[in-house]
Amino acid sequence: MLFGYLNYSGQTTKEAITTGKMLDAEEMASIGDATFVSSTATVEEESETNFVANAISVETSSQEEKPVKVNPNEYFTKSRLERDKMYAASLETYQKILENAQMTTEQKSIAGEEIQKLNQEKNAVMITENLIQTKGFEEVILFVNVDSISVVVKAEKLTDEQIAQIQNIVSRELKAEVEDIHISMK
Numbered sequence: 001m002l003f004g005y006l007n008y009s010g011q012t013t014k015e016a017i018t019t020g021k022m023l024d025a026e027e028m029a030s031i032g033d034a035t036f037v038s039s040t041a042t043v044e045e046e047s048e049t050n051f052v053a054n055a056i057s058v059e060t061s062s063q064e065e066k067p068v069k070v071n072p073n074e075y076f077t078k079s080r081l082e083r084d085k086m087y088a089a090s091l092e093t094y095q096k097i098l099e100n101a102q103m104t105t106e107q108k109s110i111a112g113e114e115i116q117k118l119n120q121e122k123n124a125v126m127i128t129e130n131l132i133q134t135k136g137f138e139e140v141i142l143f144v145n146v147d148s149i150s151v152v153v154k155a156e157k158l159t160d161e162q163i164a165q166i167q168n169i170v171s172r173e174l175k176a177e178v179e180d181i182h183i184s185m186k
Contacts, residue, residue, distance in 0.1 A: 075186055076139040076154065083143065087122055091115060128173040135165050139186075142170070148180045155185045 097103055097111035125142050132140045132153065139154035149170055155162075163183055170181045 076141050076152075079141050079152075083141070087118060091118055094118070124174050128170055131169045131173065132166055135162065135169075142174075144174065148182060149174055149176050151181065151183045152186050153183065158183065158185060 094111040094115045098108050098115075103111075121144060125144060129140050129142055132151070137153045137155060141152050143150040143152075151166055151170060153166070158166075166183055167178050167181050170176055171178055
């Protein structure tokens with residue numbers, strides 16, 4: 001199973017991998033110049049109280065990769081593909097937990113709840129992206145983190161009205177506070 005993050009410094013940092021920190025709007029603006037760094041995830045057996053928090057640990061890749069330039073037309077497709085791979089990997093991990101006879105009923109229940117949450121989030125993200133596109137944007141992608149949502153739209157510039165429309169849609173569909181929504185252009 002592979003997870004990754006965008007590395008702006010060219011160096012792997014344990015904090016960025018383990019915290020899953022979402023990029024802010026300024027960082028998202030230069031995302032086309034980022035390097036994608038792969039890592040592997042493993043399922044570890046832990047006590048029931050730490051089960052979900054410790055279900056996946058990330059090991060960093062020791063290979064240094066060259067920066068990948070992504071043109072704006074490919075950015076949205078590649079980003080969506082990578083995001084969907086991440087969702088699929090997480091769902092696969094939880095599915096393996098459900099199928100593992102050594103897991104407790106409580107652990108399986110938690111895994112089932114996480115699968116339901118991920119599927120609901122995926123659905124809400126898809127609906128939100130489609131609704132934003134109905135406002136005249138050719139391309140849009142959302143990145144959902146624990147406490148923030150980054151929205152990247154294909155646009156030269158955004159008017160205050162367009163920003164308000166995007167914020168309204170994201171806030172309504174993903175039940176997010178406006179101050180937690182970060183919009184950038186690509």
